[in-house]
Amino acid sequence: MLADVVSRTPGHDVALIVGGALLTALLAQVSLSVPGSPVPITGQSLGVIVTAAALGPLRGAAAMGLYLLLGAVGLPVYAEGSSGLSRLMGATGGFLVGFLPAAFLVGLAARHGMDRRPWSALVVFIGGQLLIFAVGVPWLVVAARLGLAKAIDVGFLPFVPGGLIKAAIAAMLVPLAWRFVDRRDS
Numbered sequence: 712m713l714a715d716v717v718s719r720t721p722g723h724d725v726a727l728i729v730g731g732a733l734l735t736a737l738l739a740q741v742s743l744s745v746p747g748s749p750v751p752i753t754g755q756s757l758g759v760i761v762t763a764a765a766l767g768p769l770r771g772a773a774a775m776g777l778y779l780l781l782g783a784v785g786l787p788v789y790a791e792g793s794s795g796l797s798r799l800m801g802a803t804g805g806f807l808v809g810f811l812p813a814a815f816l817v818g819l820a821a822r823h824g825m826d827r828r829p830w831s832a833l834v835v836f837i838g839g840q841l842l843i844f845a846v847g848v849p850w851l852v853v854a855a856r857l858g859l860a861k862a863i864d865v866g867f868l869p870f871v872p873g874g875l876i877k878a879a880i881a882a883m884l885v886p887l888a889w890r891f892v893d894r895r896d897s
Contacts, residue, residue: 810843830882
């Protein structure tokens, strides 16, 4: 894990987890409304996959858990500065909750070195994005009382290009970070 380069104590781990939650909160503020959808396009999922790849499965999932908790208790960390338990339980809540399994599985793949080369990282990061949708779309069906086809139309299809772009950005950044670390250690 990239974090293992700097993490030598439990205090380091806590700082990395807080940093991952804050990165996701910062990227959540990069937000565009999607006409006809209760779900905005945000940078959050980029934060999720980069954090997970850097921190690994447990610290990555912990960072996302902290992010969800910060928003649930009222800090304005969700998209467009929103917060609250009602936001977490509403139409966008499933996408937020999907950050937990996505972070764990992307972190697990990174632990096995799948984040070190751009093409394998891209596959992992696309998988992480899809996992977020796999939780978010069914949640949207229930929370917004939409049919599955409508939920796919407003909660998945408009987000595919952005998800691919975010996965590609992460697939360039994370292997580049590994090259920097490997060079530094040489």
